[in-house]
Amino acid sequence: MLSVSLQEGYREQVIEMDSLFTQNVADEPDDIPHTQEPVWILGKRYNAIKELDAIRRDIKSKLWFTYRKGFVPIGGSSSNFTSDKGWGCMLRCGQMVLGQALVCLHLGRDWLWTMETRDNTYLKILNRFEDRRAAPFSIHQIALTGASEGKEVGQWFGPNTIAQVLKKLVVYDDWSSVTIHVALDNTIVVNDIMRQCKIEGGTTVEVDGRTPLKAPSEWKPLLLIIPLRLGLSEINPVYINGLKTSFQIAQSLGVIGGKPNLALYFIGCVGDEVIFLDPHTTQRSGSVDHKTVEGEVDIDATYHCGSASRIPITGIDPSVALCFFCATEKDFKSLCRSIQEELIDPEKQPLFELCSEKPADWSPVDDCATEAVGTATNVVLGFESLDRQYDTSDEDFELLG
Template sequence: MCIARRDMDCVYEAYFESNNHCEPDDIPRLSTPLWIFGKKYNALDDLEKIRQDITSKLWFTYRKNFVPIGGDNGYVSDKGWGCMLRCGQMVLGQALLFSHLGRDWFWEPGTKDSIYLKILKRFEDSRQAPFSIHQIALTGISEGKSVGHWFGPNTVAQVLKRLVQYDEWSSLVIHVALDNTIVINDIKELCRRNDISTKLLKVNWMPLLLVVPLRLGLTEMNPIYIPGLKKCFQFRQSLGVIGGKPNLALYFIGCVGNEVIYLDPHTTQRAGFVNNKENESEIEIDLSYHCKYASRMNINSMDPSIAVCFLCKTEAEFNDLCQLIQDNLIIPETQPLFEITLERPTQWVSVPPSVSDVEAAETSSIIAVRIDSDSDFEIV
């Protein structure tokens, strides 16, 4: 190991161990299968691999002392209101990592991969970054959320759907399923792109981040949905669940037994820039985007308002996901988490593909409950 790499590893250990003086109880030492984004582990044999996998996830938290949001007198920190916005950043960041670097890519303290840095810079706390807290908060105004107001899972998904359209490099499509229904042909029409750069017409598939907002109970999680929710973490297309506890947003990345594993954005760190990781300050900022130890809680304690997320890099992966949903969530369950259909239900008013999902919901004659606010979920 070169001296620079050794020094960086020491900085990494010092950064995390300063707040962790004893062995954490982050992973239960059981033989029960543990799932992280569709990858199966055994905690007795794979503890370090599990932690490496968790640490490789982008961890977005509250920040302070960034450029004001909304003008010179705007917010300079998102502490107390930005937790769901940060969870949205985490699910989108993970989608970009998987899409551009692959599921088996792992972060290390010395990582200077140009693609990784390009992804991370898109979430920095500045007005210019396409997926910054600034962009998300200001775009939220169009969803009826003033800057400084708390988002719910559906609102943050709708905002990210808008923002990703303006970042060509990301090469990602976000679809937010309405009325608890995945419409296969609508998604395929959205993701297929014709490539006319060659003489032969070629249809390309834009990687899909599929978000399914749900409400699985009135004030607490209905136990009937828990088996299906746990199965979602086992699908190879899993990108976790945006949710939390009441008024406390968390990003759930896996499960073990009756517990869910999550990344918690409720830590306030200083704002800064990674750039090319050429000095100690930039290295420290990069470290602050990675959490060495995840947390866990009983799945029954989750708030019933959630959004289940999947990433399908290819059309074949999407087809496989549809089959997994059919075989695991619909056929065996008396009360499925959500439905899947080939065509848009006939009761829905037909709208052009360019119209947003929210606008489609507002013109639909079948949807009695609008889903443009996070208190208005259809009860499954």
Template sequence: MDVMLEAFLPYEGAIIPDDIPKTKETIWILGKEYKPPHDIKVIRAHIRSTLWFTYRRGFDPIGETTYTSDRGWGCMLRCGQMMLARAYTTYYMGADWIWTPETQDQTYLKILHLFEDHFMERYSVHQIAMMGTQEGKKVGQWFSPNNIAQVLKKLSLHEYWTKFVVHVALHNTVIINEIKHDCKNRQPTEPEPAKHRHSQFKPPPRGPWSPLLLIIPLRLGMKNILPHYLELLKRCFMLEHSMGMLGGTPNHALYFFGCVGDEVFFFDPHTTQNSARVGDKSTWEQVAADETYHCDYAMRRKLSKMDPSLAVGFLCCTESDFDSLCKQLQAKKITTGDLPLFQIVDKRPQYMV
């Protein structure tokens, strides 16, 4: 699968992929509305600015195993990294932030470092794989959307710089009072290390609400997504709080971040690159390393071809954002009607106690 990289990194004489269709239909990418062909350049910049995580090889062994690559098993881990990293860049850099190869913004670099392949980085493949053992997954085993969501939730409790809350809504149910409690009472599980207290990368002061990444694992059919849910999934991409979806096909995870017509846009992690550290981007090697975390082109497929096991994600930077999300979900009839995608309740139902 290494040759897939050639489909994303153009060279002289290369055929440019037709990832953005020639259409008059509206394109939705993570809650933003675009009108082709006028917005093609803006769409490209948006795609290029989203961090792209792929299989890597040549990193230090994971724990006491001999794994120095996640090729063949780490695709859902990489997709989870992509969703969380997108939430971080949106929160700290802004939804309209644009990356270029010359970017040396210290906040951006700090975010990227969190996901690099090193056991000391909070959301590295090392940390995710080792935390996965608490979910019953041995290092080297494939994760489901729910597995990666649960692991990111646990790891976020130990992340001191961003202090994000990753909340996983189980049983197709978003419980408002529990989410608000978590976001207003976010506490680390252990004292903040000195290296974080004295870090030069200081995020903006936080208010009474910790930024929320809400992940909702869903099962929308047996072998295929039931037709009723296809339109509801499309509506999720149209919400300004959308952070995309984790899914794919069995044992082949993909990160979905937009839609047009009956198709979805996605990043595919099934390209194996050498492990690379970006540092402060002061050398040409570090600049080149940074470029391996960005992709000029997306891919697309029929929404109906997605696996029915998936997880949708939403970012709420403030409490008013969360209130707005709940209202928008109801207004677009995503959480109402006879067959809602999931439900929103004020407090935990008695049957879930």
């Protein structure tokens, strides 16, 4: 259970919304700077001066999961958790990453949302994240899965914890058709991923422009999550260029992370700033269902942010998780080349390593035990005492810098 002082401190930072959704209207939002520098949004390059409307439409099309209130209690009728306000920000960031992966797979990376969107595939994706126990990736499922691994409902997750929980949950949703690999110890082991994704007689999803189709395939679409610590209390400057470059890779699905006291979903960068979606808005829980009545249309609008925000990249908390999505084996091989050529070769101190097989000195601990939520291997003493509003003591990877 959260302490009163933490709850009260966090409450001051959260925007309370008693109506369904209120768009802040300004003459010109300060979301994207008027600059000649390229704007990168999940691997896509834009010109801020010539393509400002396109940038904003792209950002608004991303699924935006925020705090909600008024949902069925998590854990049963005796529970008081009818809202995740004050503790669920990292869980919502995890939902945003997985939601974007499903959009890329089922609708395509160039898919755009409008208020008139009633595509059945889109609604099927969104329904999977609604605030109800039966939804595969609801706040209920994520929180309760975390509780089964030692993170009680109401406790903050770190980037690695949310990655591990989502990895467990996707196994039970055949329609979503993705597999999650969490790269531990700052190392991507290529052949481990190939063995995980190449399934004889398996099925994946193809897109015909309207509806998903099941088709024989040897590749399970991959959401790759790489938890990293890039410093102790702040990011070591040696990693900043690599972090910015990661948003430029075609398979980028952004970065789960935050700044001190706030978990955020970083979806791009411009200059020395990162662009993010912020889950710290409390909205009323509700269902989009088939989006046939006015109330459902209104709820749908609450899953799309009117404008993104920016902070200097130096302001990011050093505990992060880089995310990439590879719908096909070709995508994964292309990602490996990009990582080697853009993130490893040019850097004196790369963000992580890429190897074909596990190094000879790899820990002999069973992989399943190693990946269990809450297992710490290289935690620096005193790190847990830093004043953060999401947990950073559960990361199963080496502290860098």
